[in-house]
Amino acid sequence: MTERPPVLSVRGLSVRFLMPGGRRVAAVTDAHFDVAAGECLALIGESGCGKSVLASALLGLLPANALTAGEARLGDLDLLAADERTLARTVRGRLVGLIPQSPAAHLTPVRTVRSHLRETVAALTGVRGRAALRTAAEAAAERAAFPVDHLDRHPHQLSGGLAQRAATALALVGDAPLLLADEPTTGLDRDLVDRTVDELRRHVDTADGTGRALLMITHDLAAAERIADRIAVMYAGRIVELADAAAFFGAPGPRHPYSRGLLRALPDRAFTPIPGMPPELGDLPDGCAFAARCDRATGTCASPPPATDGVACHHPHVPEDIRA
Template sequence: MSVGSGSTGSLLELDRLSVRFLLGRRGEVRAVTDASLRLERGRVLALVGESGCGKSVLASALLGLLPANAQVRGRAVTGDVELLSAPEQVLAERVRGRRIGLVPQSAGTHLTPVRTARSQLVEAIRALGSGAGPDELAERVGLRPDELDHYPHELSGGMAQRVAIALALAGDPPVLLADEPTTGLDRPLVHRTVDLLAETAADDRAVLLITHDLTAAKRVATDVAVMYASRIVEAGPAEEVFADPWHPYTAGLLGALPEGGFEPIPGHPPALTELDRLEREWGCVFCQRCPSGSCTGDPELRAHGDRWVAAHPPC
């Protein structure tokens, strides 16, 4: 994974993707700012950060699922489709389910309650023209074929999540976008879910794992991008970033884990309506929470080999 543009062979490429929500006279919400990422075949890119930082908005932008008051800039390309400018018909007929499969949060609530998992999976296969049958997809995600004959309320949380992954795979998309797929699951089910996503990446796909669960990200990610207050502040190979974080926000997230000492980051993330003002006054919007006091006031990412960091490069 690298941040920027100009890759060859990437399955999904974002170049300075920005999303703002217009609020009339009340101003605007700066939800995503200049996000640049590449998803490569066979890899799991974890996009991590506190809730409300803009991760899920980024996912919705890629699939054309933003509300009417959203303003989107930048580029996002998969294959020969520019996602941000593509009309709804192109997204519906060529992208959703076929180029990009979505694994949603709280899978059980996204399943139709009055239909069995099998009937919903058969419908998805028929709509997407997949060559795989429902039993084959069930086995691929670790379900017995007979478990597809259950209604959503008869499925455990883990089983519902596996059905959701099977639905995301029904059109055989090269990219899986998993938006907080472990919400509400206990730790063993979290492990099984992310392990299954990693297995799909190993099957010549790319996975974008959006999560605030750093333990899950550390378990399966090959690459990581850390998001704070709408911006990516650090990115690089997951093993390197987690072992030696360069940005104090990344270090703070790791320090809040049990193995990191349960030391929370002081303060709170800024309101997304205040980011323009804070950047004018402070430069980097993390400065008010930064324990080092060494902020350069520059929010732009800078490359250091195959790693990227904003405002706090190593020295």
């Protein structure tokens, strides 16, 4: 089988925030991953581990005190090196569709959802004419399960779940080669979560076989299991494991102790929380950042762990010592 080419290729992506007094906060460190055509990569991890910062870096949406390094190639374009004009006119919406983490903040408060959709449809698809735009806007709303009878409401009149669905509808309009979904199921009940991730999956699985790519950032491991081809686990700014989704959620299971801890914390599994708290990104240890919370840690963990076979750990689990 021919290997699918990457839509997005990230190499050595790091983000540092320069704080008052010259202190630097390492929000993302040396991230390496690809997202292939026709693939969904789910990026998971606890709050504050750097997932959303990574997404913002890809779209040039970081604050002025952020320093980036590395490459993030979308075809021939390095997103980290692109200027604001290129990002605004070529990338956002057209090459990369974004479902933001806080959708209400990304909607213009004085405009209705219908107005947002009509403008986006006209800009990204070339559809013209009042009737055609109305039809296209309503079709976009239906695709994201946004109720048509709420299209003439303003953002402040929407619940969190409805704002999320409006943002999803807007992100899907342009059928961008890469869809970046940052917590796309926040505020949705289980049925709508399933419907949303199924629609995102359809976005990836194009009928012509060329495929589009989806990078989904989520805390919802059930949604990740339903949609993802591969899983990237992030901890304290680093990707500590990259794994096939079926193997991660099934057998043999994750290999990094932190990844295992995330699954064991689920109510339908052991329902056992990971002890302790993640370290501050501005005060990371020299060695393994998870060592203080890990029951497999030894003195070796005082040095940085090697990244071997998709897992960055001195003492990764191997299939024979992983139990369901």
